Amino acid sequence: MGIRKNQSSLTAPEKAAFVAAVKTLKANGSYDTFVAQHRAAFMASPNDPAHRGPAFLPWHREYLRRFELALQQINPSVSIPYWDWTVDRTAGASLWASDFMGGDGTGASRRVTTGPFAFSTGEWALTVRDPGDTTTFLTRAFGAMGALPTQQGVSGALNVVPYDSAPWNSNSSTNTSFRNRLEVVIHNPGHMWVGGSMMAMSSPNDPVFWLHHCNIDRLWAEWQRENPTAIYLPPSDTPNVVAGHGRDDPMPPWDNEASPPTPRSVLDHRALGYTYDDEVPTPGIVSLTIGAPATSASIGQAGEIDGYSFAVTTPGSHVIETQGSTDVVTTLYGPNDMAAVITEDDDSGPGANSRIERNLSAGTYYVRVRHYSGSSVGNYSISVNGSATQPGIPTIQVNGPAVQDTIAAANERDRYTFTVTNPGTHTIETAGSTDCFLTLFGPGNPTTFIAQDDDSGPGTNSRIALNLAPGVYYVQVRHYSPTGTGPYSISVRDWSRIPRYSG
Numbered sequence: 119m120g121i122r123k124n125q126s127s128l129t130a131p132e133k134a135a136f137v138a139a140v141k142t143l144k145a146n147g148s149y150d151t152f153v154a155q156h157r158a159a160f161m162a163s164p165n166d167p168a169h170r171g172p173a174f175l176p177w178h179r180e181y182l183r184r185f186e187l188a189l190q191q192i193n194p195s196v197s198i199p200y201w202d203w204t205v206d207r208t209a210g211a212s213l214w215a216s217d218f219m220g221g222d223g224t225g226a227s228r229r230v231t232t233g234p235f236a237f238s239t240g241e242w243a244l245t246v247r248d249p250g251d252t253t254t255f256l257t258r259a260f261g262a263m264g265a266l267p268t269q270q271g272v273s274g275a276l277n278v279v280p281y282d283s284a285p286w287n288s289n290s291s292t293n294t295s296f297r298n299r300l301e302v303v304i305h306n307p308g309h310m311w312v313g314g315s316m317m318a319m320s321s322p323n324d325p326v327f328w329l330h331h332c333n334i335d336r337l338w339a340e341w342q343r344e345n346p347t348a349i350y351l352p353p354s355d356t357p358n359v360v361a362g363h364g365r366d367d368p369m370p371p372w373d374n375e376a377s378p379p380t381p382r383s384v385l386d387h388r389a390l391g392y393t394y395d396d397e398v399p400t401p402g403i404v405s406l407t408i409g410a411p412a413t414s415a416s417i418g419q420a421g422e423i424d425g426y427s428f429a430v431t432t433p434g435s436h437v438i439e440t441q442g443s444t445d446v447v448t449t450l451y452g453p454n455d456m457a458a459v460i461t462e463d464d465d466s467g468p469g470a471n472s473r474i475e476r477n478l479s480a481g482t483y484y485v486r487v488r489h490y491s492g493s494s495v496g497n498y499s500i501s502v503n504g505s506a507t508q509p510g511i512p513t514i515q516v517n518g519p520a521v522q523d524t525i526a527a528a529n530e531r532d533r534y535t536f537t538v539t540n541p542g543t544h545t546i547e548t549a550g551s552t553d554c555f556l557t558l559f560g561p562g563n564p565t566t567f568i569a570q571d572d573d574s575g576p577g578t579n580s581r582i583a584l585n586l587a588p589g590v591y592y593v594q595v596r597h598y599s600p601t602g603t604g605p606y607s608i609s610v611r612d613w614s615r616i617p618r619y620s621g
């Protein structure tokens with residue numbers, strides 16, 4: 119399952135991969151087949167199966183998904199990015215840089231002369247064009263035909279329910295037809311602001327078409343989430359509805375396939391195999407307790423996103439971290455707002471684990487966990503700890519007797535503190551037959567990771583030997599196995615204070 123990302127957050131290699139896959143499709147001819155399908159839909163007017171009717175959104179969802187699958191045949195890591203024009207509104211946006219879409223058209227012809235889709239590269243000639251149009255190069259005329267949609271415009275559109283209304287075409291009221299509001303008030307201006315090739319029936323000739331329509335599809339998905347009971351309208355066999363626009367109508371040009379797509383068959387975009395990077399799961403949010411043992415979980419299917427929440431009552435430093443061998447990515451949201459991203463982390467923890475350390479005010483926070491790879495699965499556990507949860511944890515005396523303890527339950531985390539007074543080499547080690555796993559934090563801050571160890575001690579015991587500065591340190595002991603239990607002891611030694619025999 120792929121994750122469609124905001125184009126502004128793509129890395130340079132991600133942009134290059136998208137561009138390269140697009141150009142490969144162009145070179146082998148399949149890109150132009152897509153352009154021709156879009157043009158043919160318009161040219162079928164007044165029986166256009168794709169525009170000015172209820173299937174505008176389903177048709178383009180199917181169309182984009184097929185294009186995305188074609189890209190993934192070239193490079194499986196590529197997904198279609200989306201262009202959020204409510205944020206990236208000027209010719210100076212990174213979207214239009216020479217490493218991605220290239221810039222505005224220039225001169226009287228409005229020819230695009232920069233970036234990978236400039237005619238001068240020899241790799242982007244327009245071969246499928248509107249009737250009578252002889253222009254073989256990509257053209258753009260930013261802003262000449264109108265303004266981009268605003269956030270207020272988008273919010274207004276998202277508030278419209280139901281999905282569509284009679285007469286089920288471009289005359290449907292934009293106050294009673296979400297589809298027509300989105301199509302006319304939000305979608306059309308995007309084409310018009312870019313101008314040039316994007317104004318044509320053959321508008322997919324401009325690769326930004328995909329990013330623009332991806333954002334339209336994302337907004338539809340958001341509307342669907344916010345209106346889970348609002349069904350697709352109209353049902354099939356509604357009078358005066360163009361073929362392909364009824365809920366169970368096969369959608370041309372795919373209507374001759376063995377199991378042709380219908381508006382109903384594309385309503386769940388996740389079932390089609392993709393998600394958006396801003397999707398926050400509302401159902402099935404697991405609540406986490408600060409300071410409690412880690413919660414075991416798994417990415418059970420490709421593309422799964424697990425949701426968590428926790429409540430901060432005492433402001434201060436908090437750490438949200440994952441454990442295990444699965445490469446997960448964690449995103450933190452809040453306070454009290456599931457959509458307000460605070461930060462995201464991939465690999466700041468031990469191994470491929472994620473670790474977020476943040477000073478958090480009081481409030482409810484939300485966490486999303488996904489696999490780094492959209493196609494992989496695996497087990498992990500997740501915990502939240504705060505500096506306020508540390509008082510009362512047992513102390514280990516440096517060079518004192520070993521502390522006896524037990525991992526009594528699956529996933530239990532035992533915590534200790536010790537104080538270093540003399541700088542120098544110290545060892546923290548476990549003893550016994552239980553396969554313990556040690557993590558050391560500090561100095562002074564129970565959430566500042568220093569080191570971890572599994573088996574550096576005798577047998578399967580853990581042992582950390584480090585030069586430590588004076589200060590208070592924190593140790594966490596867990597079983598190596600998330601389900602393991604057993605007794606152990608733990609001790610800390612300051613080797614500068616232990617007599618050495620020489621001779």
Ligand SMILES: [Cu+2]
Pocket residue numbers: 156168169178
């Ligand atoms: Cu279209």
